[in-house]
Amino acid sequence: MSGTILEMKNISKEFTGVKALSNVNFKVEKGEIHCLVGENGAGKSTLMKVLSGVYPYGEYDGDIIFENQVQKFSKISDSVDTGVVIIYQELALFPDLTIYENIFAGNELHRKGVVDWNEAVTRSKELLDKVNLHINPETLIKDISIGKQQLVEIAKALSKRVKLLILDEPTAALNDTDSENLLSLLRELKKQGITSIMISHKLNEVISIADKATVLRDGKTICTLDGAKGEITEGAIIKNMVGRAIEDIYPKRKVPAKGDKLLELTNWTAHDPRIGRNVAEDINLHVNYGEIVGIAGLMGAGRTELALSIFGNSKKYKTDGTIKVDGKPVKLAHTSDAIKTGIAYVTEDRKGDGLFLLQDIKNNISISNLKELSTYGVVNQNEEIRTAEKYRISLGIKTPSIQQKTGNLSGGNQQKVSLGKWLFVNPKLLILDEPTRGIDVGAKLEIYTVMNKLIESGMSIIMISSELGEVLGMSDRVYVMAKGRIRGELSATDANQEKIMELATQ
Missing domain, CATH: 3.40.50.300 (P-loop containing nucleotide triphosphate hydrolases)
Structure with a gap:
């Protein structure tokens, strides 16, 4: 120097x-x-x-x-x-x-x-x-x-x-x-x-x-x-x-007993006509009740595209194959269909797609389920405040008020608002796409703790993550994707970084 x-x-x-x-x-x-x-x-x-x-x-x-x-x-x-x-x-x-x-x-x-x-x-x-x-x-x-x-x-x-x-x-x-x-x-x-x-x-x-x-x-x-x-x-x-030592950033949770299948995809394919190719191809996977299923892979592997094709196909892919929820085939042609079926999706791009940054916390949480708060089309504002306060407390959103503009919050607190928004629709399956991207280690621990509590309450989670430590630390099972296909499935005990990267680069 x-x-x-x-x-x-x-x-x-x-x-x-x-x-x-x-x-x-x-x-x-x-x-x-x-x-x-x-x-x-x-x-x-x-x-x-x-x-x-x-x-x-x-x-x-x-x-x-x-x-x-x-x-x-x-x-x-x-x-x-x-x-x-x-x-x-x-x-x-x-x-x-x-x-x-x-x-x-x-x-x-x-x-x-x-x-x-x-x-x-x-x-x-x-x-x-x-x-x-x-x-x-x-x-x-x-x-x-x-x-x-x-x-x-x-x-x-x-x-x-x-x-x-x-x-x-x-x-x-x-x-x-x-x-x-x-x-x-x-x-x-x-x-x-x-x-x-x-x-x-x-x-x-x-x-x-x-x-x-x-x-x-x-x-x-x-x-x-x-x-x-x-x-x-x-x-x-x-x-x-x-300001304190954190011994284990991935909080411990009991590995769940094998429950009934909540979601099952069979020979599922999503074709994007704008680029002329399949973004997800011949996908076979399932999610049991009460487990976290990780989806790993390199950027461009098709993980987000797969999630969007499940969550009401907002990108208008041409899809083929079968989706079953609770053992019954379903058609999820719109995000509202997915929500009614019990599926919610927390986007990887909270600022661009997940939140209204110029609106307050209260409005961001309530927007996903206004019918729950409305009578004859009129929102009950007192109930809206109670709902937002409930998620502020339960998710530990650090803010002086639920009237705070969401764009003024830190990344970790924005992510908690995005979680609250989708928890308000009371899903059975929560898809988390890069849930801790751009947030600090303390906020990550808080997000992981929330995930574990949701699992303990009976919910299931699909977690898409580019951080291998996160995938290994939080998942009960891991699917690895590459070039739009699933290249392998690993149990929590069998999975390690070397095996995931080997599959991800096929």
Whole structure:
């Protein structure tokens, strides 16, 4: 390391009387990979938004010192001009534009006042080579995977001569292979002298890549751990994040006795006419009462598509085969049919598809079952409040009021609202698609505890997850998918990471 590149001193930031940051101190050395960890709502993203000019000078207290100069960023472009570039979890790319147009969007190359797109294509090839993405820069963003889009974002940052690269949950939506590729790229950028700050909830990645890791809790700096001194361990991170040690993140539950079949799929196929191929093919699986069935597989394996084809086929796939619920064949042509049959689905994209972020918690929970709260088409508002309060308490949603806008909640609490929304329809089978994506270890434990309680109450769960530890830690049985097909079924006692990956890569 060759000196301090960034120091944030006594940073405080308030939102309408709520202190999001309280005298935070944060220091990063030049050329290191520094991870920023903490529970949802700890202040990590807020601190980085202060640094990147999203919250301009004057809207926070404290000092930002970058390359020995006190900075007073009034807008994002000020930080970019200084060499500080942030990449958010929700990628800021234009899907209908090409890769090269995205790389130079807002930073176009000009020659005599005219945009030089030929030069943009040439420069884009050079930048893509630097991030190990060997692809035609004239490819549309919508035609490449999320993992490749993440690399395009980094290429875009490199085009701005970045000195300090900030990545907010960069691997949250990536499979294990794409995640490791991204981490390898950060190591390569480190060799080139680029400093990185990475926000992550994936502790194994933090342990793998961080030179140092700073822990925030409740808007305050708790500690900075040094990898060179062996301080960055899972136990140390968790203890400092949540204020206590967590011995086992996957709470124990009795393996259920084999119950009757709740759901059974026989020779089930879903064809997507928009892309001209089957997204799920010849699926045979079943779910018993009172068990958690995990569905593992790499991204693109067809797990979500299978779930959507069961839950009322909202994507209008052409389906074939048989679905039985409680031993009887059913036709689930609409989501309302699935709900009436006792099936609910918690989407992997809670912000895009699962919740109305501009509406309050109460409305988000009640929207799934307004008939239950209505008389002659008029919603009983008192009953709506009682229902929302019931789920706020039972799910441990941390909020001052059920009138709080859902978009203002942390990721973990948003996920609890999404759970409450679907529990309100009183399902027999709950399909959870990536139930802990983008949430911290403390919130994960709370979600797992809720899942166990639901199972103990007699409900069944299908859990789709890209986190193998989660699949192994929570499932009673595991189906592994690859290329739209089920490649194998494993019991909890037989399943391990090696067997799952072997099946997932067939």
